[in-house]
Amino acid sequence: xxxxxxxxxxxFILAFFLACSLFAVLSALKIGTEAAxxxxxxxxxxxxxxxxxxxxxxxxxxxxxxxxxxxxxSQSNSLLILAPGQSENLWLELKNxxxxxxxxxxxxxxxxxxxxxxxxxxDSSWLSDNRIGINQxxxxxxxxxxxxxxxxxPEKSGVYYEYFQPVIDGEExxxxxxxxxxxxxxNPGEDEAVLPVFNKIGVKKILITISQQNxxxxxxxxxxxxxxxxxxxxxxxxxxxxxxxxKKRTVAYSAAYDLYMNWWMAFTPNEAYGIHELPxxxxxxxxxxxxxxxxxQKVSHGCVRLGIGPAKQVYDWAPVGTAVMIVN
Numbered sequence: 001x002x003x004x005x006x007x008x009x010x011x012f013i014l015a016f017f018l019a020c021s022l023f024a025v026l027s028a029l030k031i032g033t034e035a036a037x038x039x040x041x042x043x044x045x046x047x048x049x050x051x052x053x054x055x056x057x058x059x060x061x062x063x064x065x066x067x068x069x070x071x072x073x074s075q076s077n078s079l080l081i082l083a084p085g086q087s088e089n090l091w092l093e094l095k096n097x098x099x100x101x102x103x104x105x106x107x108x109x110x111x112x113x114x115x116x117x118x119x120x121x122x123d124s125s126w127l128s129d130n131r132i133g134i135n136q137x138x139x140x141x142x143x144x145x146x147x148x149x150x151x152x153x154p155e156k157s158g159v160y161y162e163y164f165q166p167v168i169d170g171e172e173x174x175x176x177x178x179x180x181x182x183x184x185x186x187n188p189g190e191d192e193a194v195l196p197v198f199n200k201i202g203v204k205k206i207l208i209t210i211s212q213q214n215x216x217x218x219x220x221x222x223x224x225x226x227x228x229x230x231x232x233x234x235x236x237x238x239x240x241x242x243x244x245x246x247k248k249r250t251v252a253y254s255a256a257y258d259l260y261m262n263w264w265m266a267f268t269p270n271e272a273y274g275i276h277e278l279p280x281x282x283x284x285x286x287x288x289x290x291x292x293x294x295x296x297q298k299v300s301h302g303c304v305r306l307g308i309g310p311a312k313q314v315y316d317w318a319p320v321g322t323a324v325m326i327v328n
Contacts, residue, residue: 067250068168069098072177072319073144081184082153087123092147092179094166098250102139102168108132109147112165113201115173120198121151121162121183132164153185158196160185175248178204178319206245206275206318208304208326210238213296215275215304217317225317227310228295230278232302239302243267243324248315252276257301263315267324275304275324277311 073093109132111117118129127133132149139145160183166174202220210231217225232238245265252264261276278290
């Protein structure tokens with residue numbers, strides 16, 4: 001009788017130990033939607049601040065794959081008046097703010113709007129009718145690069161808008177920072193007001209509609225992107241009104257919630273609120289990312305969350321200063 005009791009006790013202890021071990025393993029592997037929901041619940045109980053509160057830039061190399069990124073520095077006069085066939089020297093200066101060196105063979109200035117269009121201002125100093133090169137062999141992160149090139153005006157009079165965008169050929173186009181020159185080509189005595197206009201694009205604007213959980217990108221009246229978002233919880237609503245993209249960070253860290261946000265675009269001056277990719281948390285055993293099924297729901301702490309992919313597309317498209325309109 002005593003032996004049977006001991007056996008039963010050993011059996012129950014062993015079963016309890018196995019159940020606990022199984023629970024621990026499942027808890028450790030519980031990533032994605034449910035884990036993100038649990039994180040969000042806990043954080044929301046501890047802190048009622050927007051995600052951008054105490055925002056910080058992050059050393060990207062330690063958190064994500066190496067990235068190509070740049071900031072606009074300066075350019076030659078963006079308004080030119082030329083006679084048909086006249087040549088002019090231009091320049092553009094950019095800073096490498098990414099983590100990867102730029103190499104002469106692949107880092108170029110490409111024509112944009114539309115990308116790779118054949119420019120009518122091409123010159124022998126260009127690599128081709130849609131590419132301009134650099135003189136430096138390598139441009140390391142933190143350093144500046146200057147594109148020096150010439151243009152030759154076409155024979156046809158008109159008001160031309162020449163748009164450009166940096167590109168790593170064979171890999172990716174970098175952010176569209178709205179780099180352009182307005183070039184008026186005319187003969188003496190011609191009235192600029194009656195000249196034809198070529199390649200002018202509409203003003204960029206982001207429209208966020210809270211009731212529809214939707215973000216649209218506009219160029220003039222043309223919608224160029226349309227994505228589902230996740231806005232703020234009822235108790236932590238996304239602010240409405242007219243804003244603009246104040247600052248951009250490839251990766252940002254929220255001290256309030258101990259979370260990371262890729263493709264951060266602040267739309268308030270204090271960076272308390274921004275547009276960003278679904279956030280993620282880092283643990284010793286792995287990374288937890290907010291579930292994509294939360295898109296279309298009001299579950300953020302006031303920021304506007306986009307899915308993986310759409311967030312980078314909007315980030316690359318919208319330069320600092322882009323208007324952001326948020327309506328109910």
